Amino acid sequence: MALQNGNTKKLDIVIVGGGLVGSLEAIYLAKRGHHVSLYEYREDLRKTPHVRGRSINLALSVRGRKALKGVGVEDHMVNEHGIPMRARMIHRPDGTTYPIPYDARTNQCIYSVGRNYLNNILLKESEKYDNVKKYFNHKLLKANLQNGSLTFLKTDTKETVDVTTDLIIGADGAFSAVRKEMMKQPLFDFSQQYIEHGYLELCIPASEDGGFLMPPNYLHIWPRGTFMMIALPNQDCSWTVTLFMPFKNFKDIDTEEKLLSFFKQYFPDSITLIGEKKLIQDFFGGSPSPLVTVKCRPYNVNDKALIIGDAAHAVVPFYGQGMNAGFEDCSILDELFQKHQDDVPKIFKEFSETRWKDCFAISDLAMYNYIEMRDLVTRPSYLIRKTMDDF
Numbered sequence: 001m002a003l004q005n006g007n008t009k010k011l012d013i014v015i016v017g018g019g020l021v022g023s024l025e026a027i028y029l030a031k032r033g034h035h036v037s038l039y040e041y042r043e044d045l046r047k048t049p050h051v052r053g054r055s056i057n058l059a060l061s062v063r064g065r066k067a068l069k070g071v072g073v074e075d076h077m078v079n080e081h082g083i084p085m086r087a088r089m090i091h092r093p094d095g096t097t098y099p100i101p102y103d104a105r106t107n108q109c110i111y112s113v114g115r116n117y118l119n120n121i122l123l124k125e126s127e128k129y130d131n132v133k134k135y136f137n138h139k140l141l142k143a144n145l146q147n148g149s150l151t152f153l154k155t156d157t158k159e160t161v162d163v164t165t166d167l168i169i170g171a172d173g174a175f176s177a178v179r180k181e182m183m184k185q186p187l188f189d190f191s192q193q194y195i196e197h198g199y200l201e202l203c204i205p206a207s208e209d210g211g212f213l214m215p216p217n218y219l220h221i222w223p224r225g226t227f228m229m230i231a232l233p234n235q236d237c238s239w240t241v242t243l244f245m246p247f248k249n250f251k252d253i254d255t256e257e258k259l260l261s262f263f264k265q266y267f268p269d270s271i272t273l274i275g276e277k278k279l280i281q282d283f284f285g286g287s288p289s290p291l292v293t294v295k296c297r298p299y300n301v302n303d304k305a306l307i308i309g310d311a312a313h314a315v316v317p318f319y320g321q322g323m324n325a326g327f328e329d330c331s332i333l334d335e336l337f338q339k340h341q342d343d344v345p346k347i348f349k350e351f352s353e354t355r356w357k358d359c360f361a362i363s364d365l366a367m368y369n370y371i372e373m374r375d376l377v378t379r380p381s382y383l384i385r386k387t388m389d390d391f
């Protein structure tokens with residue numbers, strides 16, 4: 001692979017977290033010729049089946065696409081893998097539906113992509129670079145963000161491994177261990193909020209002849225005021241259905257009869273699609289997961305450590321922008337590496353001083369969009385204006 005910026009000093013960089021954002025950042029830094037070590041808590045997901053609990057598919061939008069384009073995988077993800085969703089398809093309680101286009105004027109859309117598939121593609125792409133080393137089953141235990149030292153636990157052998165590096169990039173998700181270390185720094189602001197609602201994933205299978213049971217090019221929504229259900233299409237013609245609801249309501253549904261009567265009342269058209277038996281199995285086979293928002297700043301410690309992705313700005317998923325914003329971190333950082341010719345103090349300073357405003361804004365928008373999706377989407381616009389004023 002041709003490397004950019006062949007003349008500058010090449011840095012040793014440890015990325016903690018080989019999820020969506022960490023694996024993309026590894027490619028960007030490798031393209032610039034730096035020596036990247038990617039440490040990931042889990043096993044190599046290319047060798048393990050999907051574990052239930054995290055969203056199976058995600059909406060990829062223009063910010064994420066731009067970042068993927070920068071490492072040459074956008075075309076594949078959008079044109080070969082992604083399923084375009086051109087409108088929201090609203091399901092009324094009586095089972096009738098109507099579409100609300102995302103962009104009727106220029107026909108832009110978002111794409112449903114598989115989480116594991118995308119992560120796989122990024123990890124595979126990183127293999128094209130000799131200067132990326134990957135260490136799976138490595139959990140960060142502690143780090144000194146002033147001198148660049150880290151201690152990992154090898155989860156298979158239970159040994160500890162000490163590493164020292166020029167730069168630490170924390171891409172280790174909403175409960176980031178790198179961010180925990182940053183919290184020991186003076187003047188580090190941090191806030192975290194769990195919302196009262198959780199989510200549970202269900203599934204509409206493919207039809208018997210292997211096709212989609214609902215029109216595929218839509219993000220389907222069943223808005224019900226204080227709660228909602230959504231469905232995104234999968235490449236095997238099944239649908240990942242996500243029920244968002246207060247934890248209290250989940251708890252109240254504690255028998256099969258209550259579950260079926262709840263679905264008959266609020267989501268009647270979904271019962272035949274999911275199937276009664278599968279609905280019962282999936283609902284009682286899992287437990288609702290929490291949703292957390294994290295706001296913090298600054299994102300760096302001197303010129304030694306930086307956090308990106310959910311580690312820096314976890315948001316609730318209602319705007320479909322968490323991953324997209326994390327991917328945008330990677331393309332912005334790459335632009336800054338280019339602008340400042342790999343001068344890390346300048347890059348980290350500018351990223352930290354400018355990026356937080358957009359991250360705080362998308363966090364607030366995502367929180368607001370839950371009310372939009374579960375409720376306002378069904379109301380006349382004058383009422384929406386009033387509710388937005390109240391928000």
Ligand code: FAD
Nearest residue numbers: 017019020021041059140172173309310320321322323324
């Ligand atoms: P993560 O995906 O959490 O990856 C972090 C990685 O770090 C993991 O692999 C983890 O194993 C590893 N790790 C953690 N701790 C350690 C440690 N101590 N040592 C080493 N490794 C560690 N976003 C969108 O843009 N569009 C959507 O449609 C969308 N839908 C969503 C639906 C739901 C229900 C949820 C919950 C989220 C959704 N998101 C969506 C948000 C998206 O999932 C996240 O923003 C995205 O996964 C963030 O990527 P990340 O790499 O920063 O963090």
